[in-house]
Amino acid sequence: MMVNRGNQSQLILGLLATALAGSGCGDGSSPPGQGNGSIAVDPPPQPAVDPSEMGGEVALEEVQIEFPRAIFIGTPKNNPDLKVKVIPKNRSPLTAPAGTVNVALGKAVTASDDEPIIGDLEQVTDGDKEGTDGSFVEFGFGKQWVQIDLGERFELWGVVAWHYHSSERVYHDVVVQVSSDADFISDVETIYNNDADNSSGLGIGEDPEYFESNLGKMIRLDGSNIAQFIRLYTDGSTDDDQNHYVEVEVYGRKAP
Ligand SMILES: [Ca+2]
Numbered sequence: 001m002m003v004n005r006g007n008q009s010q011l012i013l014g015l016l017a018t019a020l021a022g023s024g025c026g027d028g029s030s031p032p033g034q035g036n037g038s039i040a041v042d043p044p045p046q047p048a049v050d051p052s053e054m055g056g057e058v059a060l061e062e063v064q065i066e067f068p069r070a071i072f073i074g075t076p077k078n079n080p081d082l083k084v085k086v087i088p089k090n091r092s093p094l095t096a097p098a099g100t101v102n103v104a105l106g107k108a109v110t111a112s113d114d115e116p117i118i119g120d121l122e123q124v125t126d127g128d129k130e131g132t133d134g135s136f137v138e139f140g141f142g143k144q145w146v147q148i149d150l151g152e153r154f155e156l157w158g159v160v161a162w163h164y165h166s167s168e169r170v171y172h173d174v175v176v177q178v179s180s181d182a183d184f185i186s187d188v189e190t191i192y193n194n195d196a197d198n199s200s201g202l203g204i205g206e207d208p209e210y211f212e213s214n215l216g217k218m219i220r221l222d223g224s225n226i227a228q229f230i231r232l233y234t235d236g237s238t239d240d241d242q243n244h245y246v247e248v249e250v251y252g253r254k255a256p
C-alpha cells in the first residue's frame, strides 16, 4: 500500500488500518505495532544537524547580540526595487561555537580617510551602536574603506555592521573582506560584495543591496575564514556621497 506521508493522510490511513485489522483484512506484512490499534505517526523532527557529524568539531549555539534602539520604525516606504532587501525583524540569530565573542570591540581602526568629517575612528569599535547624532563616524566622498586590526588571527563566525540607521538608506557597493595581510594584497577573502557592476574594482558581487536598520547587516560565516584584519568598503549611499559607520562587530574565537 502506498503511504502518503502527509500528517492528515497518515492519520486517516492509520485509522483505516486499525479498522481493517479489526475485520481481519490485514495483509500480514505490517510491522509490529500496526494493526493492533496503534496509529503510525511520522518520526519526531530531528534536531539541527550536529556539525560534528559533518566533519566539524563543535556544536553551534546562538550568539547573544545587543541591538540598538530603532530610530525609524517599519518597512522603508520607498522601495521600488524589490531586489533591495529589508532586513527582517524575525531574522534568525547568528550561531557559533561556545566562546565566540565580538573580537572587534575596542580594537584599532584605520581607514582610507583617516580624518573623518564627523567623529573619530575609534567609534567604529567602541560598542556604541545608537543611531543618534554623536554615535556615527562620517568619512569622505566616494569609495572609502575602514579596517579593523583584530590583534591576532581569529576563526570567524560572523560580522554585524551598522553604517547608519537613523534614515532609510542603502549604501552602494558594500564589500567586506578579511585577510591575514594588513595591506590586503595577499590572502584576501571576500565575505560580502553587492557591487554588481564592479565599479569598485574588487570583483563583481552577487550579494543583495539592503536598507540600513538598527538590526545591522549580518554576514554569517562558518568558521572557515581565519583572519586578523577586516576591511569594509562603501561608495556613498542613496542619501549622499559620504560614508558612515556606527559600529562593526566581528564574532570569532581564537584560531586553532
Ligand atoms: Ca560605535
Ligand SMILES: [Ca+2]
Pocket: 172, 173, 195, 196, 197, 198, 199, 200
Ligand atoms: Ca557599483
